[in-house]
Amino acid sequence: MTVAAPALPWDEVWGQDDAVAQLRRAATDADHLAHAWLITGPPGSGRSTLAYAFAAALIAEPGDEAAMRQVIARTHPDLTALRTEGVIISIKDARALVERSYFSPSLGRYRVIVMEDADRMVERTSNVLLKALEEPPEKTVWVLCAPSEADLLPTIRSRVRTLRLREPDVADVARLIAQRTGVDDAVAEQSARHAQRHIGMAQRLATDAASRERRDETLRSVLRVRNVGDAVEVAARIVQLATDDAKALTAERDESEREALLRTLGVAPGTAVPPAVRGQVNALEDDQKRRATRSLRDGVDRVLTDLESLYRDTLMLQFDRDVDLINRELDADLRALAQAWEAPRTLTVLDRISATRENLEQNAAPALALESLLITVASGRTP
Structure with a gap:
């Protein structure tokens, strides 16, 4: 049996x-x-x-x-x-x-x-x-x-x-987030929608008001881009927000790892690191720097995903489809943008977002890559 x-x-x-x-x-x-x-x-x-x-x-x-x-x-x-x-x-x-x-x-x-x-x-x-x-x-x-x-x-x-694997529905993710975190149904639904059904990101948005505010600030800032000066300013702000977010995610872990290593090496808290073990500490710091770089790039990639959702919503409205919008809280701005632009311009921006993601994977500087993208947003043309 x-x-x-x-x-x-x-x-x-x-x-x-x-x-x-x-x-x-x-x-x-x-x-x-x-x-x-x-x-x-x-x-x-x-x-x-x-x-x-x-x-x-x-x-x-x-x-x-x-x-x-x-x-x-x-x-x-x-x-x-x-x-x-x-x-x-x-x-x-x-x-x-x-x-x-x-x-x-x-x-x-x-x-x-x-x-x-x-x-x-x-x-x-x-x-x-x-x-x-x-x-x-x-x-x-x-x-x-x-x-x-x-x-x-x-x-x-x-x-x-x-x-x-299958991609869950927004309603399914919202129910799960509400069960796991205890947040109210409206916050759970908004978080699941903004996260585009990414369970981990939905949970973070649901439980971290600052993350929700940063996302909203980023999208509204991009919607206000009108010229090259705006593009440079907003790109710098996005990178700064992503950097702050990455530091918040890694700082506590970095410190606990350093303390654990020094304890293992027999170095008392607050004392100088002896030359004999400095190499091990430096190796840990190098690993943490690599992790911070990845965390920053992941944060910028998340911004690009949010921007894709913004212009995806715009394109939906341009084709007279107003159901299943991801950014419903920006409905008035999205409708104004859909009327001000032609669909080909929206498609150009969406293509540029994809190209920006590829450039970042090839180690492009995040600020320069975002500036180039936002110049396209401002002008409708690829620089």
Whole structure:
């Protein structure tokens, strides 16, 4: 008689019943288990949550809740996980994953390698993974996460089984946020709509009035851009807001990491760092700087997503469709803009937003990239 696996690994997975059913089956039936998986879905759809739930079901014996909780907490010895703190995944980190993938499981049924943000690999880093994905050991399973298949090289896609997650409805996300945070239904609905169904971002907007105010200020500032001077001023303001937001997210973590390292090295609080251990402290600070750079770029990318929603709403109104607007609070401004512009100009701005995102991925300076975008907003022409 087969013992049913407990629900624990899947408790935190929300709104992905079909994907859960497929992975639960794979975890208990070797005939349905691929050696490498790619979980795709839009930001906030729960890719990473599902990946670790799958890892827990693969590693732990049925009924072993302690082992499952270890995996979910990222502390089980048979789980190797990578979520880059930098802008890209380094070759060094990729090689370390490959090396770990050849170890036999020490306690669990399988060794599982989870790579979050697999879309952050450049081509030469992807090539490091190819052989490991093509010929992994019998008891090793790879789980990659990315927004879409197109974000990975064809050579990687050909070696994995893809599982596409569904995008939840605004109403579904709003109900979840209200249940999790206790905010009123109106705030939950607005946050889910503004976050465009990104669960993590919706939760942050719902619980942080300052984040809601920064978003509103940014969109209203962009709507007031009329000339090059406005473009430069607003671009600088957006970068400053994104920088402040990034610092707020990372400052507390940076300090706790530094204190923990100094404590481990035996350095008393408030005393000078001895030369013998200064290299380790400098290495930590370098890692934190890379994380801060990524956090800033992620913040600017979030602004671009919000701007896309603004001009998407404008385009909808230009085609006489006023349902499902994301920024309903700006209805009057959006209608005025839709009348003042022709649809081709709106499309030009939307194309420029996409180009700006690509430029930032190529390490363009955020302020200059945003200035160029906002000049297009002001003039309707690409600089």
